[in-house]
Amino acid sequence: MHEMQQLSTFWFWVAGAAKVIGVFTVVMLAVAYMTLAERRVSGFIQDRLGPNRVGPFGLLQPIADAVKNLIKEETMPGTSSKFYFVLGPMLAIMPAVVTFAVIPIAAPLPTPVGTVDMIVADVPIGILYILALSSLAVYGIVLAGWASNNKYAFLGGLRASAQMISYEVALGLSVIAVLLLAGNVTLTEMVWQQQQMKLWFVFPLSLAFIFFVISALAETNRLPFDMPEAESELITGYHTEYSAMKFSMFFIAEYSHVLTASALMATLFFGGWDIPVWTGDDMFWHEGALIRGFDEAGAPIAATPSVLITLLTLGAFSAKTAFFVLLYIWIRWTLPRFRYDQVMHLGWKVLLPAALGYIVLIAGTMLVLDQLGVPFGLRYGLILTGVSGVTTVAFLFFVDRDRVISGAHGQGSVARIRARAAAAGIRDAHGAQAAPATARSNPASS
């Protein structure tokens, strides 16, 4: 079967170049339209229209914005360090555009010259490549803040470095749970293992998913974690002094990170390009052959890749990624910003110990299951789902006791505020005196 062949070296280079150009173009286009989506969705959330004048439904708005940013005057603050000021946006955008390379976007595509993997670079270190490169993203932000020679920008840069280091730890620990279950660090294998388990990892690793979403929000500096640019405190933080295309660079970098983080959530926890229930799309390179799975005797079953399957899986991947992008936007326009000490508290005193404990729990459960001889599959996944589900509920119950998220300890609960107000004899908005107040009201205040 010639469709099943691996590519020859020449066609490997041709396919590689095509994929680099294709994925880069699509990512940049997606980023442009994410800015529009952000403004439109925020409009809907705030009961207004958002930009809808340029083209049908405002669809040409990103192009208008790009032209505006390209022809605007570039300002260069007189007291800035020129070299680092220009270097900042470059360093910010570089890691943002290359991290998407290791994410598989669809099932392998059959072509006359061989089967093309729908991933730009299937590097053996997979997720570690993304973690390593995104850990470099902070340099751009910190240098921009420092080189601007502006105290607000500088504070933004400092906050960025502290925050991104803190949440990198929690992010890495939440990924470790996935690595334990997948048994490898490459993202193609993670998709394959989820297909083999017939259960997306979000179920057996529910708490890790919650940690990942929270840490990814913090790593991408999005609300409620946008401390580096908190506009009510720091004007716009690290990019206060930037204008025109240099400002756009930071913007593009942020949205690329959001896109990559969304694609990662889809890949690590929601099966990547896997279509749920249907097993016809399961595909993986096993000892030089593309297989669909193993039969009862453990012999590999050959897979039949087709253009239709590739397109369908690409659609599944895009839909999942788009959902998480929307979730990002939704969260941004729903939640208020944390205070800086709350961000640090959440990262170091809640997420870090909880993620460590969760890893021990998952590893222990897996060890017991392996010792009992439970084969890796649906039953294995469901047992883990049970264990993880109980832990998740317990964690959420423990965390949401008005202590972590509300600033003033113990004042977040409406019932408690009412009780306190009643104790102090304060009437509520409806003018009704709360029940126990008359007995215990302070005569001095009434």
Added chain:
Amino acid sequence: MIEVLFVLFAVVALGGAFGVVISKSPVASLLFMVATLASVAGIYVLFEAHFLAAIQVLVYAGAIMVLFLFVIMLLNLGHDYRADLRFGLWSLLAFVVAGLTAGVLAQGFMDVGDTGFREDGAAIAAALDEAAREEGVAGVIAEPLFTDYVVAFELMGLLLLVAIVAAVVLAKPRN
């Protein structure tokens, strides 16, 4: 192709190392250091030590150097560095030590050049390739690390923990 990339990474790594020593601004030194670390990671990739390369960038370039940057900026060393540069006996001693180290390294390389590399090198490389296919790139390192060398590994972790606790104790104001 690999030779060209190796020369490129080697030049950047060495140039960066010189830059760290020569540049006058601490921030420039730090960026040169990051360039050196990243280039060494590139060389690791050429040696097919992918895991090492990723960890090098993740831990050194991405975490430790960011902390350095954080400290440099907090202390605002970027504008007054001259007081920190001391010349005299110490710099002389530093040159002597650096020269001796370079001499020892050069001698070591010459010895390798005379006797050649290990004869079973190809067999070891093939075995490593096979192991990487079986267990993934992380497994090749993780397996000996958590079996044969687990005591040393844990002691290393303990050492780091002691250093962190010590730093916290030192930084804490006494009352």
